[in-house]
Amino acid sequence: MKKPKYYPSKSSETFSFDHVHTEFDKQVPLHQQETWELAYIITGSGIRTIGDVVENFSEGEIILIPPDIPHCWSFDKNIHDKEGKIENICIFFKSKFLNDLKNFYPEFGNSLLKIEENTNALSFYGKAQKKLQELLKSMSSQNAIERLSSLLLILNQISSSESANIVGYIKERKNEDKLHEVYMFVLNQSHRAITLDEVAQIAGMPKSTFCLFFKKMTGKSFVTYLIEFRIESSCQMLIKTKLSVSEICVETGFNDIPYFNRIFKKIKKITPTEYRKTHTTRLEYLS
Structure with missing residues (x-):
């Protein structure tokens, strides 16, 4: 391109x-x-x-x-x-x-x-x-x-x-544009359910080929990347919006509050509510 x-x-x-x-x-x-x-x-x-x-x-x-x-x-x-x-x-x-x-x-x-x-x-x-x-x-x-x-x-x-x-940096790599298309798709669609089939279609590859491609390019599976992206998005929303935890859960594409809380704590080591309280207090102190 x-x-x-x-x-x-x-x-x-x-x-x-x-x-x-x-x-x-x-x-x-x-x-x-x-x-x-x-x-x-x-x-x-x-x-x-x-x-x-x-x-x-x-x-x-x-x-x-x-x-x-x-x-x-x-x-x-x-x-x-x-x-x-x-x-x-x-x-x-x-x-x-x-x-x-x-x-x-x-x-x-x-x-x-x-x-x-x-x-x-x-x-x-x-x-x-x-x-x-x-x-x-x-x-x-x-x-x-x-x-x-x-x-x-x-x-x-x-x-x-x-x-x-x-x-x-610039380093010629095969299929870089396809990876970028996948990232943009996730950015715009992460609020809803995303299947491997449709992401593979965005990349123009069979599902099994896409899984190998994504892992080779990023060092992690697509499912892991999607979860981490959604958690990072939820962190931003916890700090910068007044949406409830349940609303943020839906906005970031999880739709299952117990699962969201469990994954969030696994990655961030604290609950969403604790994260919001800690970082909001810190921002108020800095301002």
């Missing part, structure tokens, strides 16, 4: 800032661009695709994506703010911008070289994540010159941080 390209900035700009507050399904689909991208998910969760890596994501994450890596965020319709919307901030900058900084300001030389040499998408955590969140949020109320100053601080933070995990 040919990946569409996406160009977020005008040719005369060295960087651009984009603050999006919109419905969950209004995001740009799978795309790639010739610029670097730094993305901050403020509100929302779901599944993200970056190159050959497809993973769950939640609010707060900050991802740096090198040029020409296909990527997209597919948001869960149940996780949103009080207006029913998701929110994110993205900065796009050109490799030429990094190169010009090195040429005009030698002090940036070694730092920017670390960024330029990176070919993988990175997710930041710990103090680096918190500092980047603060800098990116502050840019929403800044003018162009102030944003440039903040971007320089952001680049310095990225280059000096050791707190980052690889979350995306």
Whole structure:
């Protein structure tokens, strides 16, 4: 499948800032661009695709994506703010911008070289994540010159941080598009019963072939993946909605409350009610 390209900035700009507050399904689909991208998910969760890596994501994450890596965020319709919307901030900058900084300001030389040499998408955590969140949020109320100053601080933070995990890369793998289609199907249909037969049909394979394919590609069975995905979705809903445990059970496709409670405790080591109480208290403390 040919990946569409996406160009977020005008040719005369060295960087651009984009603050999006919109419905969950209004995001740009799978795309790639010739610029670097730094993305901050403020509100929302779901599944993200970056190159050959497809993973769950939640609010707060900050991802740096090198040029020409296909990527997209597919948001869960149940996780949103009080207006029913998701929110994110993205900065796009050109490799030429990094190169010009090195040429005009030698002090940036070694730092920017670390960024330029990176070919993988990175997710930041710990103090680096918190500092980047603060800098990116502050840019929403800044003018162009102030944003440039903040971007320089952001680049310095990225280059000096050791707190980052690889979350995306490009490595040619057979049937990657089929795996992505399966993930998107689960994201959109996990609220109802899903059979192996229909998922195998989505992948265009016999059921037995699909089971082997999925296990080889992900390291786990499809049934295990589906259960884990539903549990993670229920965790987000326990924290961010006022739905009852029984309502969340149905919304996430379990439909059997005793089974849901049993599986939840097996995976999370506590009950759904205890999970909601613990994490809600923690969020109130942090806010």
